[in-house]
Amino acid sequence: MQSVSPVYFESLYQQQSDPWNYETSPYEQQKYAETLAALPRRYQSGLEIGGSIGVLTEQLAPYCQFLLSIDLSPTAQARAKQRCQHLPHVQFQTMQIPQQFPAQKFDLIVLSEVGYYLCQPDLLKAQQLMIKALLPGGHLLLLHWLEQASDFRLSGEQVHDCFLAAETGLTALVSLRRPQYRLDLLTLDV
Numbered sequence: 001m002q003s004v005s006p007v008y009f010e011s012l013y014q015q016q017s018d019p020w021n022y023e024t025s026p027y028e029q030q031k032y033a034e035t036l037a038a039l040p041r042r043y044q045s046g047l048e049i050g051g052s053i054g055v056l057t058e059q060l061a062p063y064c065q066f067l068l069s070i071d072l073s074p075t076a077q078a079r080a081k082q083r084c085q086h087l088p089h090v091q092f093q094t095m096q097i098p099q100q101f102p103a104q105k106f107d108l109i110v111l112s113e114v115g116y117y118l119c120q121p122d123l124l125k126a127q128q129l130m131i132k133a134l135l136p137g138g139h140l141l142l143l144h145w146l147e148q149a150s151d152f153r154l155s156g157e158q159v160h161d162c163f164l165a166a167e168t169g170l171t172a173l174v175s176l177r178r179p180q181y182r183l184d185l186l187t188l189d190v
Contacts, residue, residue: 004117004151006072006096013053013075020113022055031181032059035112035143038174038185039063043108047133049097049126050114054080061087064108072096098125107138115144115159116152123154123162131168131188140170140186147180160184 012019022028036059043064051057051069053076061067067090071077077094084090093102097118109130115123134140142163144156160182163170174185 001119001153003119003122003153008151009071009073010075013073013079017079018053020052022053027180028055030178031112031143032056034176034178034183035110035141036060036063038141038176038183039108039139040173040185043106043139045104045106046108046110047102047104047106048110048112049130050112051080051092052076054083056110056112057090058084058087060110061090065089067091068093068102068104068106070095070097070102098122098129101126101129102133104133105135106133107135108141109134109138110141110143111159112141112143113145115142115162116154116156119153120158123159127162127168131170134188136188138188139173140188141183142186143181143183145181146177156182 046064046067048057048060048069051071057069057080069080070093074094077092081092118126142160144159146156169189170186171189172184173187176183
């Protein structure tokens with residue numbers, strides 16, 4: 001089984017401006033609030049993987065001196081750029097993880113509701129790229145829905161457990177479980 005194709009996501013964004021109701025869903029609002037509350041400090045450079053239409057991007061921006069938001073849908077990225085046009089320290093790139101990955105180093109990487117669209121081999125490649133891009137002492141924030149969907153390749157639990165495996169060098173600082181989602185803030189051992 002392969003990772004979900006970029007064409008699938010682009011089609012969704014062309015059909016609906018907000019396919020997952022990021023702007024209006026109480027679930028999303030609670031998730032964003034807990035995501036931000038889990039961040040213990042401000043960051044020099046952040047990477048948001050799967051930034052979509054920029055709702056979380058806009059909220060992450062005050063926590064980062066520089067924030068790069070990536071997504072594989074050009075339509076979603078155009079909406080995110082428009083939403084965040086008042087934030088000059090936020091940049092956007094269209095790219096597909098793990099086939100493409102930014103060359104910079106980051107002290108914050110956010111992977112929210114994206115990992116389960118990857119097949120196991122792609123998730124493992126993405127995991128290694130994220131660990132390589134994370135500065136020592138940096139933070140990796142994972143948040144994934146715990147229910148199943150027909151387009152998922154993995155469960156949210158499988159995604160988080162992959163990053164918490166002993167050989168990754170990542171240690172959990174915060175672990176939250178809610179009825180619908182799981183949040184883990186990990187740090188790269190120095």
